[in-house]
Amino acid sequence: MNPISQQDNLLYDKLRAVIAERKNLRNPLIEILRNAQEIFGYLPIEVQEFIAQEMNIPASKIYGVVTFYNFFSMKPRGKYTLNICMGTACFVKGAPRLLQMISDELGVEVGETTSDGRFTVSAVRCVGACSLAPVFVIGEDTFGRIETRDKINEILKKYD
Amino acid sequence: MSLKRIDLLICCGSGCISAGALKIKERFHAVLSEKGLTNEINIIETGCMGPCDYGPVMVIYPEGIFYKKVTPEDVDEIVAEHFVKGRPVQRLMLQDEDKTIAAHKEVPFYQKQVKVALANCGFIDPESLEEYIATGGYEALGTVLTQMTPQQAIDVVKESGLRGRGGAGFPTHMKWKMVHDRKEDQKYVICNGDEGDPGAFMDRSLLEGDPHRILEGMMLCAYSIGASQGFFYIRAEYPLAIKRIKQAIEQAREVGLMGKNIFGTDFCFEAEVRTGAGAFVCGEEMALIHSIEGERGNPTPKPPYPAVSGLWGKPTVVNNVETLANLPTIFVKGAKWFSTMGTETSKGTKVFALTGDIRNTGLVEVPMGTTLREMIFDVGGGMIGGNEFKAVQLGGPSGGCLTAEHLDVPVDYETLKARGAMMGSGGVIVMDDQKCMVNVAKFFMDFCVDESCGKCSPCRIGLKQMYNILDRITKGEGQEGDIEELQRLGETVAKISLCGLGQTAPNPVLSTIRYFRNEYEAHIKDKACHTKVCRDLFHFKIDKSRCIGCSLCSRKCPANCISGSREDKYTIGQVDCVKCGNCQDVCPVKAIDRIPGIHSDVTAHKEALLKRKARED
Numbered sequence: 001m002n003p004i005s006q007q008d009n010l011l012y013d014k015l016r017a018v019i020a021e022r023k024n025l026r027n028p029l030i031e032i033l034r035n036a037q038e039i040f041g042y043l044p045i046e047v048q049e050f051i052a053q054e055m056n057i058p059a060s061k062i063y064g065v066v067t068f069y070n071f072f073s074m075k076p077r078g079k080y081t082l083n084i085c086m087g088t089a090c091f092v093k094g095a096p097r098l099l100q101m102i103s104d105e106l107g108v109e110v111g112e113t114t115s116d117g118r119f120t121v122s123a124v125r126c127v128g129a130c131s132l133a134p135v136f137v138i139g140e141d142t143f144g145r146i147e148t149r150d151k152i153n154e155i156l157k158k159y160d
Numbered sequence: 161m162s163l164k165r166i167d168l169l170i171c172c173g174s175g176c177i178s179a180g181a182l183k184i185k186e187r188f189h190a191v192l193s194e195k196g197l198t199n200e201i202n203i204i205e206t207g208c209m210g211p212c213d214y215g216p217v218m219v220i221y222p223e224g225i226f227y228k229k230v231t232p233e234d235v236d237e238i239v240a241e242h243f244v245k246g247r248p249v250q251r252l253m254l255q256d257e258d259k260t261i262a263a264h265k266e267v268p269f270y271q272k273q274v275k276v277a278l279a280n281c282g283f284i285d286p287e288s289l290e291e292y293i294a295t296g297g298y299e300a301l302g303t304v305l306t307q308m309t310p311q312q313a314i315d316v317v318k319e320s321g322l323r324g325r326g327g328a329g330f331p332t333h334m335k336w337k338m339v340h341d342r343k344e345d346q347k348y349v350i351c352n353g354d355e356g357d358p359g360a361f362m363d364r365s366l367l368e369g370d371p372h373r374i375l376e377g378m379m380l381c382a383y384s385i386g387a388s389q390g391f392f393y394i395r396a397e398y399p400l401a402i403k404r405i406k407q408a409i410e411q412a413r414e415v416g417l418m419g420k421n422i423f424g425t426d427f428c429f430e431a432e433v434r435t436g437a438g439a440f441v442c443g444e445e446m447a448l449i450h451s452i453e454g455e456r457g458n459p460t461p462k463p464p465y466p467a468v469s470g471l472w473g474k475p476t477v478v479n480n481v482e483t484l485a486n487l488p489t490i491f492v493k494g495a496k497w498f499s500t501m502g503t504e505t506s507k508g509t510k511v512f513a514l515t516g517d518i519r520n521t522g523l524v525e526v527p528m529g530t531t532l533r534e535m536i537f538d539v540g541g542g543m544i545g546g547n548e549f550k551a552v553q554l555g556g557p558s559g560g561c562l563t564a565e566h567l568d569v570p571v572d573y574e575t576l577k578a579r580g581a582m583m584g585s586g587g588v589i590v591m592d593d594q595k596c597m598v599n600v601a602k603f604f605m606d607f608c609v610d611e612s613c614g615k616c617s618p619c620r621i622g623l624k625q626m627y628n629i630l631d632r633i634t635k636g637e638g639q640e641g642d643i644e645e646l647q648r649l650g651e652t653v654a655k656i657s658l659c660g661l662g663q664t665a666p667n668p669v670l671s672t673i674r675y676f677r678n679e680y681e682a683h684i685k686d687k688a689c690h691t692k693v694c695r696d697l698f699h700f701k702i703d704k705s706r707c708i709g710c711s712l713c714s715r716k717c718p719a720n721c722i723s724g725s726r727e728d729k730y731t732i733g734q735v736d737c738v739k740c741g742n743c744q745d746v747c748p749v750k751a752i753d754r755i756p757g758i759h760s761d762v763t764a765h766k767e768a769l770l771k772r773k774a775r776e777d
Contacts, residue, residue, distance in 0.1 A: 026472075027452070027453045027454030027455075028454065029454035030434075030435075030437055030451065030454055031434075031435070033437075034396070034435065034437065064456050065454070065455065065456055068439060068456040068457060068613070069436075069437035069438050069439050069457070070437070070438030070439060071396050071436075071437035071438035072437060086358070087358030087359050088358045088359035088515075088553065088556065088587065088589045088603070088604075089358070089359045089515035089516055089521075089589055090358075091358075091600075091603050092516055092517070092589060092591055092595055092600070093516075093517075124397070125356065125358050125440065125607065125611075126356075126357070126358035126359060126360070126361075126397075127174075127397060128174050128355075128360075128361035128364045128397070128398070129174050129175055129178045129361070130212075130359055130360075130361060130513060130515035130521065130587075131175045131212030131213050131215070131515060131521035131522055132175060132178050132179065132212070132215075133515065135178070140399075142174075142177070142178035143178075144178050144179070
């Protein structure tokens with residue numbers, strides 16, 4: 001394990017403040033985990049243990065919740081998350097092919113992060129932009145009706 | 161407040177935003193301030209107008225002119241021609257055959273629609289409480305709080321015939337009555353906004369496009385059942401919906417529509433937003449309740465029902481977004497008015513997300529009992545790309561596929577169920593004859609396997625087994641008896657699973673077997689996918705009469721299995737082909753076809769391998 005750096009200390013202080021603020025709400029665990037993921041980018045075991053101690057609940061319970069929901073990740077993520085919509089409408093309009101093209105382009109499979117740490121590719125269930133199928137999302141930007149490799153390349157270039 | 165002569169309504173639903181609506185809005189602001197017209201023209205950002213396929217769309221009042229597929233470059237012309245000179249821009253209007261349609265209400269897409277839940281969506285600024293009130297908002301709440309007892313309010317809902325819009329269609333008044341009759345100090349109401357069905361976006365559009373309506377609906381429910389606290393459970397993938405609901409709650413609190421003694425009565429109410437974290441099963445009410453409690457979203461056996469022991473063990477009503485959206489109008493216009501729409505057992509209207517291989521994709525609201533034909537061909541504008549209609553998938557992973565013979569079936573809860581489909585939350589995915597139904601069934605099974613919470617074994621193990629069989633079939637390894645095994649497993653899983661996810665998950669497989677059995681048989685017996693979708697069950701072939709010998713395919717082939725020359729033309733080495741499709745994409749004269757079935761070379765190669773292995777053993 002890496003020694004805890006100054007930077008990490010700051011992050012833990014931030015998390016401690018979030019927990020203190022929300023502790024008295026009724027059952028705030030999921031909201032706190034969301035905040036923790038925003039602060040750290042992901043939820044490694046150390047962070048989960050920290051939350052367990054601060055909230056005085058078993059770490060096993062936190063692990064159970066983290067692994068249940070797709071939204072939480074225990075692996076570091078890239079600078080941008082590229083979500084490919086695998087909803088039904090996108091599926092019938094060719095999402096598997098889009099996925100193939102994107103993963104060829106970036107050289108990673110779904111769930112992996114590019115070696116330069118730029119993109120994490122993941123597949124999601126419906127982003128609700130079905131009329132633009134097939135769709136992928138980078139951050140908050142949605143790209144629809146993408147059918148060629150050139151177009152994908154052009155879009156990916158915009159994100160450094 | 162100044163009076164402005166033109167209202168410019170820009171659709172900022174998810175479809176139009178993805179198509180660039182925000183850039184257009186910014187451009188309008190820039191051009192109008194440049195020309196000094198900001199005092200004359202009112203730019204309003206609305207929720208989803210519906211015809212997403214035309215996006216970005218906008219409507220300009222007072223005339224009600226409808227523009228489609230607007231780009232930032234069109235903005236200058238709209239301002240100069242339409243706003244300054246009063247000459248609407250013809251080329252941005254909808255062309256229907258040789259007719260130009262100028263007016264918003266004449267667009268064919270809207271003709272068979274009746275907007276109740278969606279009445280304000282795309283018509284008002286969702287971030288303005290004043291605009292909601294101007295359309296009659298909070299009138300229902302005022303009337304009910306000051307003139308009706310909770311029992312009387314429940315009776316109105318009973319008379320209207322409103323049923324849950326989340327999928328199962330449970331009568332809303334019965335849920336309410338059960339909670340109303342419990343004598344407890346604390347009760348809760350939850351709005352289920354965990355819209356997880358792939359291919360469905362109506363709850364999102366409602367939450368984003370008319371948040372106050374949902375809030376008012378929730379308060380009407382709360383008063384009727386005696387709850388003083390409500391929760392919105394909205395999935396994390398919808399950040400704008402979360403923001404708008406939070407904002408609506410704040411606005412309502414500021415003017416006293418939330419908090420203590422609302423409308424001067426004894427009714428007190430507080431609402432709060434909880435966000436999901438990406439688990440499909442949390443749409444199930446018990447799982448949703450556990451998720452709000454901060455636990456894993458596992459369903460628990462019913463009874464006890466949430467009406468008896470729900471959130472933190474207290475009686476709880478869980479209503480879908482669209483169910484709540486109907487309530488204000490029911491109380492204003494009356495139960496009788498509402499129940500005149502629809503069929504014998506299903507009253508009112510239903511919002512559908514219409515997508516797939518049709519011309520007009522988008523958000524539609526039609527009276528219950530509208531036929532699939534009207535929805536797909538009249539509202540949806542028919543098939544796109546010149547292909548034939550093959551099937552329509554209703555109800556997401558819990559629903560089923562219907563065929564051309566069901567096009568004249570009136571859509572209501574019972575008729576769909578009898579035919580193996582389901583109303584579900586309202587996703588309608590239209591498929592043309594290029595789609596492989598076995599592959600579609602596999603897609604849904606993959607979804608359900610992934611989203612099964614794993615608590616009960618029929619769902620956790622049974623669905624996985626079904627998926628394995630489907631996977632085998634699509635890879636050319638199907639066996640005699642696979643169809644029967646799928647049916648047996650499906651019926652068992654449906655019968656003994658704990659919650660709605662497992663009980664309905666086999667539907668897509670069972671319904672496709674019911675209506676497209678021949679496709680399953682072709683995959684299993686002939687090892688052929690006639691729609692040429694399943695990679696292992698078709699092969700590529702170069703038609704030598706069309707091939708010009710340019711060698712492009714050979715150069716682009718990652719497996720190096722295409723050989724030939726300009727004179728002899730090119731041939732694909734079938735044994736090494738990985739079916740990537742590059743050759744077909746790059747061929748300049750489209751000389752490469754997909755042929756159903758496994759090539760004889762590949763079959764022979766496999767047999768030879770098997771024989772050698774047997775000898776070695």
